[in-house]
Amino acid sequence: MYAQGGIASVVTKNDSFQSHISDTLIAGAGLCNEEAVKVLVHEGPDDIKKLIDFGVPFDRDANGDYIVSMEGAHSFKRIMHCNGDATGFNVTKTLVGNVKMHSNITCFENMVLVDILLGDDSAVNGVVLQDNDNNFLAIQSQNVILATGGIGGLYRKSTNSSVATGDGIAAAWRAGAELENMEFVQFHPTALIHPDKNNRYFLISEALRGEGAILRNRKWEPFMKNVHPMADLAPRDIVSRAIVQEMEKYDLPNVYLDITFKSREVLSKRFPMIYNECMKRGIDIASDWIPVIPVQHYFMGGIKTDLNGKTNISGLYSCGESACTGVHGANRLASNSLLECLVFGRRCAQDVNGASKKRSNDMSLAIDVKKESKALDFETIRSNIRYTMTKKGGIVRSMKGLKEALTEIEAYYEQLQRAELRNVYELEKLNIATVSLQILTAAQKRKESVGAHYIKTESET
Ligand SMILES: Cc1cc2nc3c(=O)[nH]c(=O)nc-3n(C[C@H](O)[C@H](O)[C@H](O)COP(=O)(O)OP(=O)(O)OC[C@H]3O[C@@H](n4cnc5c(N)ncnc54)[C@H](O)[C@@H]3O)c2cc1C
Structure with missing residues (x-):
């Protein structure tokens, strides 16, 4: 819902699959699952087309061509976005609208996953949920797909919603699922220094640096150019650490992001959400530098899955940020995560549709209730x-x-x-x-x- 920058995919003629694969592997620091990266990059464009067919309003130029933008560590402009910087909102709204039009889909809203039920053969046999009034509900099912998102709630400062507490990952682990790449937590270099009332830190998208925004220290120096050949567009871990170093060197609570060389008209049109949110907080990004800090943002690790989202537990799947398909390796390339949700979410569904319908009658909870x-x-x-x-x-x-x-x-x-x-x-x-x-x-x-x-x-x- 909060995703700003957009979705990375090879959608222009001058770009290539090889380039997107290579950028992803470099960002992942040699620890990506190359097979998964190939699937992500090759199948991504068709899933973007599906989103367009569902009605997702990706931004177009005056000729009706889709606009693609640049982000950190990408070699080409390949980020599709909606209403400038409101991609997550538009994708989510469109998909939820589509789900609600299907009478064969039952949605239980405001229900929280407590634990996974296992059958006598140690295969999945459903889930236990709890509602707002603490009532429990057990749902029996031979297939379960966990898509509970990230882990921002483990850290004091995060761009994630406070509900991102790794619930699906913990429940999967209790049930015996393997986890992978758990050491790799991504910190986004640029969040606004002060949180909102829900203690969520507002993201200043990398797309600003893609448009030329420069990080500056208190001496106004553009310090990233001395740190990495890609300067402000270096991989996120490098930028985050460089910021921490600058903050420690000068004993400062933040550094600054400068995009004041762009006109107000351009900024308010290209980044309406960021422009308005900063303005609400008294920061006019057309004339003020934006005070930013690195905060927790994304989790590369999670529930280990194969290329169809399957875990080591029969019938248990995971996709999205709770899963670890291996596409991100040790670090995620900007805007690859929504693409991963699309490609591997669809692959989970296809696998579930082809799966057998055997169901055990036994049910046991992994969590200890005594x-x-x-x-x-x-x-x-x-x-x-x-x-x-x-x-x-x-x-x-x-x-x-x-x-x-x-x-x-x-x-x-x-x-x-x-x-x-x-x-x-x-x-x-x-x-x-x-x-x-x-x-x-x-x-x-x-x-x-x-x-x-x-x-x-x-x-x-
Ligand atoms: C501010 C921000 C900006 C971002 N920008 C981009 C971007 O531009 N491009 C990009 O590719 N990625 C971006 N990302 C990352 C991307 O948005 C996420 O990786 C992606 O949305 C993960 O999708 P998901 O469906 O796995 O999880 P989520 O979108 O987090 O959804 C998880 C859902 O599970 C629910 N849930 C959690 N626990 C439970 C439980 N116990 N029981 C029931 N439900 C539960 C949550 O309420 C939520 O609805 C951004 C992330 C943030 C935070």
């Missing part, structure tokens, strides 16, 4: 885990910090595991602790810095 009824201070636990993850499992990590973080969060995990979790609010804390531990454990195993996983050397600590 609990102590000792009251816990859930809010303090959440706050402490988020603080630790930000400080020790964030942009810059050290082996010492990871060890400390693991010890601390393991203790919370033990308490949460023993506690009686009465509602979704309380269960969410167990999910946060579960996924945090998986991230820290994977980070500890990977001793070398690669992509978004940066480990300080002995001399830096």
Whole structure:
């Protein structure tokens, strides 16, 4: 819903599949699943056409041709967008509208996944959900697709909605699903310094830097040109770390993004959402530099799937940010994630449609329901885990910090595991602790810095 920049795909004649594949592999720092990347790039354009057929209003120029934009680490302009910077809103609105027109689709809204049901053969046999009044509902099904999104709620500062607490990933893990690439958490270099009332950090899209915006430090210097040959359009992990370094060097709370060389008319038309949101907060991007900081943004890891979204548990699928198809490797190329949702979401559906209809009658919950009824201070636990993850499992990590973080969060995990979790609010804390531990454990195993996983050397600590 919040996606601004758009969807990357090879849609112009001068672009090529090879170029999009190569850009994705370079951003992924050698850890992408190349097969998955090929599927993503080759099948993407047809899925974009499907979105157009569904009625998604991608922006066009005066001749009626689709407009494509540039973003960081892409070699060509290949980002399709809607109403400038409101791509997620328009895609979501169109798809939800389409779903509601189908009488054979039943939507249960405001229901939250609690856990996955397994049958006697350890295959999936449904899910348990809970509504706003804490009523449980068990739904039996031989196939389940988890699409619960990212993990921003594990960190203090994120562009994600606060509901992104890795619930699907935690439930899949409890059921025995394999997780992959859990150490790779992407921090977006440019979010507005102050959060909104829901504590979400407003993203200043990379598309601004694609249009020439420059990051500046307090001396007005365009510091990225000394850091990487692609300067402000370098991969996100490199830009995020360079910003942290500038902030530490000058003891500053932020750096600045300068796009004041573009006219007000161009900015308000190309980036209406960003222009208006900044203006509401007293920042006129046509004349003021935008105060920005790096914040958690995207999760490259998740539930390990094959090219059809299948996990190692029969009948359990995942797609979107909760899944790890391997397309992003150690770092995601900008605007590849919505493309991944389209391509691998469709592949999940095709596989489910071809799957057998065998159903077991047994049902067992992976979550342990025999609990102590000792009251816990859930809010303090959440706050402490988020603080630790930000400080020790964030942009810059050290082996010492990871060890400390693991010890601390393991203790919370033990308490949460023993506690009686009465509602979704309380269960969410167990999910946060579960996924945090998986991230820290994977980070500890990977001793070398690669992509978004940066480990300080002995001399830096
Ligand atoms: C500010 C922002 C800008 C972005 N811009 C871009 C961009 O320009 N291009 C791009 O490619 N990507 C972009 N991304 C990333 C991209 O939007 C996400 O990766 C993508 O939307 C993930 O889709 P999803 O369907 O997997 O998850 P989501 O879109 O996050 O949807 C997950 C859904 O699951 C629900 N859910 C969560 N937990 C539970 C539970 N326990 N029970 C029931 N439901 C649950 C949530 O409420 C939500 O509706 C951006 C992300 C953000 C945050």
